[in-house]
Amino acid sequence: MCRWIAYAGSPVLLDELLYKPANSLVMQSLHSRLGAEPTNGDGFGVGWYDEHSPTPGLFRSVEPAWSDENLRELSQHVRAGVVLAHVRATSGTAVQQSNCHPFRHDRWLFMHNGFLARFGELKRDLQLAVDPELFPTIAGTTDSETLFHLALTFGLTDDPPRAVAAAIGLVEDVARRRGVDYPVQGTIAVSDGERLWAFRYSSEGRSRSLFHNQDVAVLRQQYPDNPVLHDLSEDTRIVVSEPLGDLRGAWLEVPEATCLVIGGGTLETVPFGPAAAG
Template sequence: MCRWLAYTGSPILIDDLLYKPTNSLVVQSLHSRLGAEATNGDGVGVGWYDEHDPNPGLFRSIEPAWSDRNLRELATHIRTPLMLAHIRATSGSAVQQTNCHPFRHGRWLWMHNGLLAGFAAMKRDLVLAVDPELYPYIEGSTDSEVLFYLALTFGLQQDPPTAVSRAVGLVEEVARAHGIAFPVQMTVATTDGTRVWAFRYSTEGQSRSLFRNTDVAVLKAQYPENPVLHNLADSTRVVVSEPLGDLKGAWHEVPESSYLVIEAGREELTEFRPAA
């Protein structure tokens, strides 16, 4: 599958997130501890926001994260208060730039770890459910991008939890018609540049791993000698496919069938259910 990271907090160099942690996303691209595959080398992508433009910047490459020189170059020069980063292990679709995450539409970013099982059988039905005005913006061939455009069709820009719930509900409905028992496996992150939503769900109830960081103020009190922590604002929030390091008490698993909403250092955890 894939690994991903969502960050919101004080402005930080991309390099500090992608390369410097003990179990950074670049390390995970070669040696994932909790992923379905140890190696995630089928592409890399970063989407970020700054104070100059409400629409995010986007870098996507089919190079493995561990050897992408352009990624390393931009990571040491871009500072951002909010970013999504993704390393890809394809579940069958082509290794091409338009299939790399995050996906972008206007000011929105979206990335996905997991798969829609039986996507080839369901694809026609799912694509035909996408709003005709949105359909021309689908560039690649992945199930992840189709799920994004279904969520947009169902109102992602107005009410993300309801839109994702309806999109997942549609996939499960179509899957039943095709005799597919467990179609949805997902951890998803999406953002409008202000808030971040992170979802963990699978039809089978055995979702891919997802973690959130402990409150930074608590960690600073527990580890007063740790310089990395003291460079972070208390409002910093990180959601990851797997922990970026081994600091005891730094990470909490996001529960099965739930979603997080993060804004200005505050987070809310809510149960997630697909809508019929």
């Protein structure tokens, strides 16, 4: 499917997240270890929040991340405290810029690894449920962007966990009526630049991989001579489709049917599941 990374902490160069780790996101675009396929070369995107604007910056391209010189150049100059980045392996929709993640609406960013099963059969019913004022802003053809707009319709800007739960609940309800088994698969990241929410859920109970970093203070105690850990601020929080390196104990798997809530240097883990829309 896809691979993604979400970062919250002290401002860092994008290069530190996208290129420098041993199993960086750019490396995963060509040699994913835990993905459904090893290559994620159907475009990429990176969104970031900085002090210049409440609206996040966004750079997306249909080029493979591993060969895009503009991404490499940008990554060496942009510094941000909240970053969402994604490399895409299409599940059938076109390779075009409007289908690359993250998706943006006002100050919100959204990205997804996974799929809505038999989306073509569900698409009409799902998109008719999107708020009419939001419908014109659907620019691409992916199931992920439709899911984002459903979450916006159900109140993402007020209560992200409840809105995502309602969006997934609607998908599963429509799928039941259409005879589609196990319609939802994936991991999702959402941010408004101040907080970050990450979700791991699938209708089948076999979600795509997702991990978050161990507390930096704990890792410093375990590895006092590791220089990389001393360069990180203690409030660093990273959520990834697969670990960025092999340091033992550095990465903790996110449990199935879970929402992570990250803000102010803290991370809370709460149960997550679909809910009735309304």
